[in-house]
Structures are given as structure tokens and as C-alpha cells.
Amino acid sequence: MAEKIIELKKVSKIFDGTAVVDNIDLYIRKGEFVTLLGPSGCGKTTTLRMIAGFEKPDGGEILLNGKDITQIPPYLRPINTVFQRYALFPHLNVYDNIAYGLKLKKVKNVYVDKNGKQVVKYEKLSKKTIDEKVSKALKMVDLEEFEKRDVTTLSGGQQQRIAIARAIVNEPQILLLDEPLGALDLKMRQDMQIELKEMHKKLGITFIYVTHDQEEALTMSDTIVVMNDGVIQQIGTPKDIYNEPKNSFVADFIGESNIMSGTIVDNRKVRFIGHVFDMVDDFELHEKVDVVVRPEDIFIVNKDKGQVNGRIISSVFRGVHYEMTFLVGKTEIIIQDTIERDVGEEVSIIIKPDDIHIMKKEYLVNSYDGFITKDNRVAFAEGEFDCDVTKLYPGSRLDEEGYLITADNQKLDLNETPVKVEVPLDKIEIIDNEVDGTVSGEIISIIYKGDHYQVIIRTPEEEEDFVVDTEYSWNENDKVSVKIDPKDITLKLKVK
């Protein structure tokens, strides 16, 4: 295996008090094509900018070939970037854009003077060398003879190529590409994907590619790094990531998938949608799990011929296949098949053990650190909730002044008592405005889990998350508030 060219050790970046990149560890090997993949705001671009040197990490260090470059400014790093919107210099023509870096470069030349002594001189590249390098770079991107053109008159695809030529002409050890194809139309994008891949082979240098497009990542990369919320979710080959997603975020983000709740009922047996399926992973007995099945991995057979019966409730033609929704009990399952089944038809499905991917449940219950207020409410996650404090001490009651009288008649003032708060995922009510609930927040994630949605609501100040299972669909970035019935709040005294 090739040696590590770049290594990030516990790297963090904080903007306005929020960790955009949160303590990540990552290494990349020489010659690899690595893609940082994730939704916007996941920290992938910030990670790239830290490698380029435009941002300084607030913690951790970045190593290049084993040497710490954290404090080295961008212009001294042997790394070049292809920017999202190309960032070509509009005041320079194609030649001068590409030659920009070459003209600044000084190379070490050794001469022997009259006295036979060696003299080391740092000299600029000659005009001839620069000319040669520029035309070679232009040839690489198939834009020979474009030297004198004004960059503002070029098409998006051409500008893209010039941006690549401008970067690779400096022979960097690493090429960083920040969503370089984002501004191109679909056809052009697909062509460029293939070309970039070929260029990577020809140049033999390390490519670090940032995109939010999972298809792009799956097509081009040797390794994919899936990021969300400033944290690396999974690192692996495109195949690994697609077939063995580590958690429901990765499963949901990469490709289409059905995510359902299940329980391990026996060795290599999992029960979901009312049936016990064979599977290949080892999990602890009785563990609650998320089951992921890709839509193309489900086979439709006639009623009673498969594992589970149900009904087709919708069907849409998608070009190559039909995308059908299969309803079993309350759970909707997306199935892709080339043969269409009629809407309303009773059918059965088969899922092979290989195609069942099991993930540990990320959220079983919401838990928070809170404390009791002076009016016997509980404060956590930026709000004060009504609750039953007598549950803290079995057999206790409250007196008229609000003091707690324990079973053995001790009088307690609960004010400021630290407690552990737990709320089940399905016991939180989401309200469609910011004022009517106890605490307001923004929906930062929504994942469909077969028969319900799992929504995460984040509070603005302390960034506490409410994970809510709900049957209603919400939109990301909605501003909402939450309400919790006092009887659903479980309190535990913190052990001092």
C-alpha cells in the first residue's frame, strides 16, 4: 500500500461557536482519488480549505508527507485547488491565467563559477519553459491554441478545463477539487467525470474531491469519506459505502434505501415488517436495529409465493425501471423493478439474506442533562418543561409550598437539583410554529423509516437535539417548536 501523503489528526474548525469540523481523523494515501461527500454544511469544503491552507484549524494538526504543515500558508504548500466557480482571473487571458503560478515560481539551479566553486541560484523559469508547460497543460485539457483567448468569453466547460490546467501546470503533489462540476449541465458533468478520472490516472497524483453528489462520488472515487455535521460518518470504497452503510444517515444519503425498525430474534435472524428474515450479520439477541434494504434488492412475486404479502399502492415509470410503493401493515417500502405491477395488486416480496443490512439504532431515547427549577419544572435543552418531580423519590408527594415530602417524611428543596432527563422518540410533539411549543428549534434532518419519519430538531443556542419519530413529513430547515407531555418525561437523580 502506498504511503500516507496527507493526514489530519483531531482537526477541528469552529465558526461563530459552532464546530463546522469536529475533531476529525483522516489520512489519504499517495495517488488516491478520495471524495469528501456530504450534504451542504457538513464540513467537507472547510476540510478541503484547511488542507489547502485557506483556513487554519482551531485544533489538531495536518501532516503532509509526515511533516506538520498546519501553520504553513497556502502559497508555500505543494497543493493546488480547482475552485467551485473556477476563480479564473478575469483580467488575464488563458495563457496568463495558466502561467500565473509558473511566473512566481523560482527553481534552484546549480552553477560552477570560474573558480570551480558551486554556486546555487534561485531563478525564475524562462519564458520558453513557461510556454512549453502552458501548452502542455492546455493539451492535457484538450484546449490547444486557446492561449490568447479572453477567459470571460469561454463556456463553463472550457473555463472548468482552464481552471484544471492552471492548477496541474504547477505539478502539485495533491490536487484539491471543490465541487468543480457543480456549475455544469448534466451531460457536460458526466463527460467531465470520465475525463477527470482519466486525468487522475495520467498524472498519478493525489486527488481530493469535494461533492454533495453521491452518484459522482460513487463513479469517480477510490475512497469515499462521508461527512455530516462536521463528523466523518464512514470511510470506505464506493462498494462498501453503498452495500454496507454504517448508519442510517449514510444509508439514506447514498442511493435510495428503505430503512425499517427491526429486532434481532435469533442467531442471524431479524424480524421486521411482521416477518422473520434470515441475514448474514451477527448481532446481539433482542437488540433493536435499523434494517436497510435497497429498492433494487427486493423482488416482487405473486401473492403467497414470497416472504411477506402486501399491496402495491403506487407505481411510477423511471426510465429504466418502475418505482413502486409496497404497503405492508403501516410500512411503505420502495421497490425498483423492470416489470410493472398494477396499483392495488396483492403481491408478495422476497429479500435475500445478503441484501439485508443491519445497523445499530442510533437513537433509542432522547437523553439530556437538566436540573429542577424552583417551581418544580425541569430545565433542559433551552426550555423549562412541566414534569412530575415526585417520580424522583418513590412514594413522595409535594406540600402546598412546593417542597417535596419523601416517603419517610423528609422535606426537600429540589431547586437546582441536577437530573438525567429521558424522553422516548415517539413522545415528542412537533408544532408548526416557533411560539406554541415549549422549546423552538430548526429541523436539521429527516429520514424516512418505512412507517414513520425520524426528525431531528436542533435548538438554536445550545444546539441540543430532539430526535422525534413522527408519522408526519416535515421539511429540513423548518422552524418548529416541541411539546412534551409531563407523563412522558422520565427523570433520574444524578449520582453525585
Place this chain on the structure above:
Amino acid sequence: MVKKILRSTYLWLILIFLYAPVVLLVVYSFNASTEIGSWSKEWNFSLYKMLFTDSKILNAIKNTVLLALSSAAISTILGTVGAIGMFYSKPRTFRIFNTVTQIPIVNAEIVTAISLALVCSMLLFPRTYGSLLLAHVVLTFPFVVTSVLPKLKQMDPNLYEAGLDLGASPMKALFTVTIPEIMPGIASGFMLAITLSLDDYIITNFTKPSTIDTISTYAYNAYAKNSANTSIPALRALSAIIFAVIIISVVAVNLSANRTVKEREASK
């Protein structure tokens, strides 16, 4: 149709109001009469002859032009440095910078003038060409800042980073990327500074030494202080020349601007 005629008539009436005084002056400049508001039967170039032999006026013209060019040059450097410095500061620092920069713009010229005069006397700084130059810099630099800032805002922030990425030091990137990108803003700031400096009377009057006159101060003394001033006729000729120069240069600038736009479009 009637509406159209009414509209054009209105526009032309206002244009006549705006141009009548100047046109009258141009006509007067070929008349030999030396009194305000009166004609003589003689039409000749005598006023132009007067103008070009009046060393005081010629000196004033020279002073005005030199002052405008030098103060605009200094303002342009100062304003560009300031605009870049403040634009890349923290938002709060930017707001403070911006507010203070706006002061000379919103302030009354007379207040700026006396405040600078007070500084001169406080520091026992005699009124010299230097104080005059400085005052004109104070008058014009905010306008350079306000023409450069929008260009910085429009500029793709990645451009400067691309410079660094390709091996330019911050200083080098500033000169090879940022400055060329914001050049149109710098240029229009420079032109604006020249215009304002040429036009100024009040600040000039308070900060100039008594030995130096500009066109503004000279004309003010001639017209406002003493209606029977003998140099008034020569000033008519000067106004006519200035008007001609302005028309020629504005038309030239607009023609060349139109041509570059057309060339751009043609090359696409």
C-alpha cells in the same frame, strides 16, 4: 402622441433652463463688452486674448489642475488602501471604518473646512500648498472608498485565494489579483476625486495660503465680492473653454465606452 410631445417639451424646457446660462456665457465670450449683462456691437476674440495674457488667471488654472491631479492621486491610493483594509476586517471593525469614512461625505463642507483650519492653527501649521493638498485629500478620499468597496464586494473571494494557492504571497496576490480586479472602481474613484477637487470652493478657501488661487476662489472673488471686477470678461472666455473641453471629453469617453461594449459583444 400628445403625451409624447408633452414629455419631450418638458424635458427640453428643463434642459434650456440648465443650459441657458452656459450658452449665454459662451456667446458673451465672443463679445467685446466687459460688463455683466450688457452687449456691445463688436464681436471678436478680445476676451480670449485677455484670458491668455492674464497671468493671475493662468496661474489659477495651473494651480487648480495640479491640485486636482495630485490630491486625486493621493486620495486614490489612500482610499484604495482603506477600502481593502476595512473590507477584510471583522464586520464590527468594518462598520466603524465605514461610518467614520462617511463623515466627510455627509458633513457640511464648511464644517469640514473650519475643522481643518482649526487643526492647522492648533498645530501652528501655516497655510501652505501642503495644507491645501491635505484638505483636498480629506474632501475626496471617502468617494474613492465608496467607489472601490462595491468592486471588492462583487469580486469572487476565491480569486485572491487562487492567487495564494498558485504560489503568490499575500502582498503579491494583492497586486496581481485584487488590484487589477478592482481597477474600474479605483479609476472611477480617481475621476470622481478630480471632479470634486476641481469644483471645490469652501474647503480651498479655508486651507489655502493667500498667495495661491484656484479657478473657484478666483471666480468667487471676481463675481461675488466685486461685480465691477475687471477680470470677469476673461472668466467668460474661461467658462466657454471649460464647457467645450467637458463636452469633448464626455462625448469621447462615451463613444469609446460604447465601442468597447460593442467589441465585447462582437467577440462573443
Place this chain on the structure above:
Amino acid sequence: MGVALRFSRKHLGIPYALFLAVFVLFPLVLIVIYAFTDANGVPTFNNFTDFFSRSSNLYVLLISFVLAVLTTAICLLIAYPVAYILARSGAKKRSVYLLLFILPMWINFVLRTAAMKELLFALDGLGVYNVTDWYFVNTVIGMVYDYLPFTILPIYTVLIKIDKNVIEASNDLGANSAQTFLRTTLPLSMPGIVSAITMVLLPTTTSYVISDTLGNSKVTIIGKLIENQFNIGTADSWHTGSAISLILLFFIFGTMLLSGKFTENTNTRGGGLW
């Protein structure tokens, strides 16, 4: 280990800040100091009380106010239709007209004012005008003449930016052209009007070149009053002048805050010239 201080773009703010401190803020501080001290440097409010106790000063305030409001109103009444017609003309015609309207702005301000004086005298000579007696009218005409282009520009700039669809939407919703103008165009052009007002109001109270040239030295505005204090040259006249300046500053920043303009980034003088 020494930390190398690398050049960063924001470092350019340091020399600039120094310049602002010494030549913008410090001079204003001096005005404040002068305004609240007497010739011997003793703190006093006399400069202000003296100012307000003299009826001639109050008369100057009144004249300045009347002159400013009158000029601004006339400028707006003339300029709005001009800007409106320009904004609705075809692109080519528009640019030529616009150039014609702003061309006079390039002529030296004093010479422009002088040209108006020549014109008024010429009209007097023809017997249709009375220069010597109508000195206040002279001043108003001169001010309107000088500041009209500065009124047209900001209104035009705002009008040209109004989305044509908005006007069409208003018509579509049943408003006739008068209603559309009153309920859509006029409210949308308010920023331009406000900017035009601030652009004319202030200079008309202070720019004494016009009142001196055309007012036969009979029209005294605040600006002139301040200038006089600095020309008298008695021991305390500079302190009085500073006090008047401070009163003026108070009004200026009051107007700016009212129009919410101070934070905005618009060239008041010479805006749009280049």
C-alpha cells in the same frame, strides 16, 4: 519561538485608521472643544447662549431653513417628472438625455453660478427681471439651477430599478395609471426621493457661494455665518464659529439618522457622475 507576523489584507486598515483619526475625527473633536471653551480655554456654554440670544442669528436660521425647504421642494417638483420620463424612455434615448442632464455638473460650480448671474443680469437688461431687488429669488433660482442635476440622478436611479412587472401587476390588479403611480411607483421611489432631499437640503443651508454671488450680500445663510466668524478674527470668534458648526452638525446628523442614510453607502455629492 517568535511568531512571524505575515502580511494580511486587513493590515492595510491600520494606516488608514491613523489617517481617519488624525484628519477626520481629531478635527471634529477640536470643533467640540472650541465650541465649549472661550478664548482663554475656559469651559463655557456662552458660545451657545450668545448665539441663541441674538435675533439676527435666529433670523439667519429661519432664512436658511426657508431657503433650504423651498429649494428642495422646487428641485423635487421639477426633477421627479424628469426622472420619471427618463426612466420610461427607450434605452438609447435615455442615455443621451441622461448625459445632457448631468453634463452641467462637470462645469466648475462657481463659474456655473456666475453664469446664472450673467443670465439674470441679461434678463434684467431686457427689462423682464429685477436683479437688484429680487435677491432672494435670485438665490433660489441659483440653488435650484445648481442642485437640480443632483436631484434628478438619485430619483432616476431608483425609478430605473423598479421591476416593470410590478407596474404591470398593479395594472393587472385593476389600478389605473394614476392609482398605479400613487400606490406603486411613488412609494417604491421613496428611497430616491429621500436621498435627493438629503443631497439638496444640506448644501442649501451652507453653500454660501450661491447666496453671495446672487444674493447681493443680502442673503445670509448658516454657512456664511460660520465663515464670517472665522474671518472676523477676534479672540473668541473662532469659538463662536465652532459652536455654530456644532449646532449645524447636530442638525445634519439628526437628518441623517431620520433618513436612515448614515449607514448606507451612497455617494451624496457627485454620485453617478462616473
